[in-house]
Structure formats: C-alpha cells, structure tokens
Amino acid sequence: MAVNVGDKCYAYSANAEIKEKGEYGGVVTTIMKYLLENNIVDAVVAVEEGCDIYDAVPCLITDPEDVIKSAGSIHCGTLNLAKFVSKYLDGCRDMKIAVTCKPCDAMTITELMKKGKIIEDNVIMIGVNCGGTMSPVPTIQMIEDVYELNPKDVVKEEIAKGSLIMETADGEEKGFKIGELEKEGMGRRDNCQRCELKIPSNADMALGNWGVIGDLTGKATFVEVFSEKGADVLSKVIEAGVIETAEPIPKGVEIRDKINNFMLKESAEKKAKDMEGTTGDIIDVFHAYADEFSKCMKCYGCREACPLCYCEDCCLEAEGPEWVPGGYTPAAPFFHLTRMVHMVDACTNCGQCTEVCPCEIPVAKVWDTVNNKVREIYGYVSGFKSDDCIPFTEYPTKDNR
Numbered sequence: 001m002a003v004n005v006g007d008k009c010y011a012y013s014a015n016a017e018i019k020e021k022g023e024y025g026g027v028v029t030t031i032m033k034y035l036l037e038n039n040i041v042d043a044v045v046a047v048e049e050g051c052d053i054y055d056a057v058p059c060l061i062t063d064p065e066d067v068i069k070s071a072g073s074i075h076c077g078t079l080n081l082a083k084f085v086s087k088y089l090d091g092c093r094d095m096k097i098a099v100t101c102k103p104c105d106a107m108t109i110t111e112l113m114k115k116g117k118i119i120e121d122n123v124i125m126i127g128v129n130c131g132g133t134m135s136p137v138p139t140i141q142m143i144e145d146v147y148e149l150n151p152k153d154v155v156k157e158e159i160a161k162g163s164l165i166m167e168t169a170d171g172e173e174k175g176f177k178i179g180e181l182e183k184e185g186m187g188r189r190d191n192c193q194r195c196e197l198k199i200p201s202n203a204d205m206a207l208g209n210w211g212v213i214g215d216l217t218g219k220a221t222f223v224e225v226f227s228e229k230g231a232d233v234l235s236k237v238i239e240a241g242v243i244e245t246a247e248p249i250p251k252g253v254e255i256r257d258k259i260n261n262f263m264l265k266e267s268a269e270k271k272a273k274d275m276e277g278t279t280g281d282i283i284d285v286f287h288a289y290a291d292e293f294s295k296c297m298k299c300y301g302c303r304e305a306c307p308l309c310y311c312e313d314c315c316l317e318a319e320g321p322e323w324v325p326g327g328y329t330p331a332a333p334f335f336h337l338t339r340m341v342h343m344v345d346a347c348t349n350c351g352q353c354t355e356v357c358p359c360e361i362p363v364a365k366v367w368d369t370v371n372n373k374v375r376e377i378y379g380y381v382s383g384f385k386s387d388d389c390i391p392f393t394e395y396p397t398k399d400n401r
C-alpha cells in the first residue's frame, strides 16, 4: 500500500501483547520493533518506566524483544531526548536510530540537526502528540494533598475535557479542572503551558489519541505522516502486516483539529501573560529578571541540562574571575547574559533548565521571551527545518534571509 506525506489513519498493533501494553494500540512500539528486526536502524531510543510511573528513564534498545519494555506514555517524563542523541550517541555519526519524540524532543533534535550536531539521514523521528508533562515531585505532592490519593495507587493520569484525571489500580477516577490547578502552580510544567507545538509536525510522523472516536476509542492511535521518510516507514509496517489500520472518521479528524487549536490558543495566551511587562529585548529582559538571577548559586545545572548547549570548550569555564566556577556567588550578571546570547536563536522552550535549577529561577521563561523577540525581528523559528539563515550564526544573504 502506497503511503504519502499528509496521509492520516487509525492504527493498532497486530501483536496482542504490544497492543495490550501500548498506550493506545502500541503502534509506536510495533514500528520501533519492526525497524530493529529488519536492520533498518541499529538501535531505538525511547523512554522506560523506572521504579514507578513518576520515573522516566531514557533507554537505548538494540534487541527487538526488549522494545516492548518501553511501551506506554509517561506523563511525568519531563526529560528531553535530544541531549541523549547528540552527546551520548555522538549525534548518530556512526549509527542509525529511531527515536520517540514529544514535540519538544523533535524541535530540539531538529535544531541540533541544523547545527550539524545530529546527522539527519541517520535518525527516524517517531513523534507523539503532547498536551504537556508534569514534574514528578510536585505531582506526587499534588496527588497526596489535592487528590487525597496514595501516589503509589495511581496507575494512569490523563487530561480529558479540561480535567486532570487520576486513575487508581482499583478503577477509581478522580479529576480536577486543569486550569484551576495550574492557577495554583500545580499541573503541567510552566513551559508546557506555553508550548506552541502539540502535534509534532517536524517529526517524520505523529501519533496520538486525539481524534480516535467510534469503536476504536482508547484502542487505537491516530497517525499522520509528515515526511517521505515517515511515509516509507509506515508503508513498510503496513505491508509487513505488523499493524492494522482503518480510515479515520471525518468527525474524529475535526475533533483532533479542534482540540489542537484550542490548546494552541491557550498556550498563546499563557505566553502573552508570561511576557507581559518586557519588550523581549535582551537588556530589558535581563533587567526585569535581575532579582531572580541574583539568586543564582552558579551550579552550572542549567548549562549541563540544556540540550542545545553543546560547546566542548565552554567560554564560561575560562580563567576570568567572573567565570571561574564559584568565582562569584551569585554568578556575575555576565554569566547569564553570556548564556542568554548563546540561547537566543536556539531555545526550543523544552524547560530542562527550569526543571533542574535549585534556586527556582524561571530560566526557560526568560530564554523563551528573548527567543520570541528573535522570531519577531528575523522571522526565524527554532526547532523547524528551514533554509533561512540562523540569525546569530550567519549573516543573511539575499538567498537565505
């Protein structure tokens, strides 16, 4: 069966065990297994559950029989897989992989591909839609305090009809309005609430439950193909008979678009609110957040966690008094200004920096604010393929401006 870019279908695994363990039909897992079994890739990069559902562990799988261990969606999996691929797999210079990507994984991997840090030809991006992730420790606290449940009893969380629902092993469901939880500082991470990509159209294909209605509700995934590479993979798995497909119901396609548009509108509103009071200019933003930055204890956590910080010889390690680790505490203002200049045209709002900051500085919000100014001035959007010049990496010519 020929599959083309733009094609959409419902799908579920033909393998009963994977179908059962997978989040919505086990299609991602089945595709990954097929790619490994047929030597189309050397390894699969995915996420496995560690000690419980709040513990997301990145993994490199080379045995097709092990892929099933990575089935299922971990909503407290705030990790970004781009660094795993660029740093620990050397940007896939010598190996071919398939990687599961939330939109922020896909954006960051794409940004690193543009910068030559990940080899595009060696990577198949299997995208999953994402409405947002929740940091594990505050989520456990929220489940105890607000849901009055034992976090160990919770087997599944999902956002449905505006509520964040927790399901326990004995089938009990408890939900609270996500908007109200988030007003109180709970729920999805701050950067996820601002996230402007919910269906990863920059991956080779995107899979999610939105839009699956009728008999297949909860049992299948909606698949959309975004590249020739994705079309080739999907046609191969269909031909091999490892997944079953069905035409999507038009009403379902409509619902998927509606949910996506609604979530994007909410993200835009949150972004506008977060950026209120600053012009987006670097100096202006820096001035606005000076009190926050003065809390910095210069642990370098943000730099280490950032998937887009890839210099091997970082200028922040140079022998000047303001750079020497611990030389000034709080860090001299230039420490953050330097990072800001490096991130300004690259940041994908993945939130890793905020996630690790022990001083609770809203680093991602600051970088996202200045990155949006770059977008406004240069029309450059980080995380998407384009031939446009990268504003602070090259001067525009008339062909790439």
Ligand code: FAD
Pocket (backbone or CB within 6 Å): 021, 022, 023, 024, 025, 026, 027, 028, 029, 030, 046, 047, 048, 056, 070, 071, 072, 073, 074, 075, 076, 077, 078, 079, 100, 101, 102, 105, 128, 129, 130, 131, 132, 133, 207, 208, 209, 210, 221, 222
């Ligand atoms: P499976 O075969 O179960 O495979 C799931 C894959 O996702 C595995 O490879 C696994 O390793 C990987 N994975 C699990 N957790 C993470 C993580 N935290 N980060 C990166 N990869 C991970 N779909 C929607 O339509 N709307 C949503 O709002 C939505 N939110 C999601 C939020 C998260 C955090 C995730 C991971 C997925 C979300 N999805 C959403 C997608 C949906 O849950 C399913 O992943 C998708 O339908 C594919 O189902 P499947 O049975 O084929 O996947």
Ligand code: SF4
Pocket (backbone or CB within 6 Å): 078, 102, 103, 104, 105, 130, 131, 132, 133, 191, 192, 193, 195, 196, 197, 349, 350, 351
């Ligand atoms: Fe999902 Fe976007 Fe948050 Fe990434 S930043 S986890 S894609 S909502």
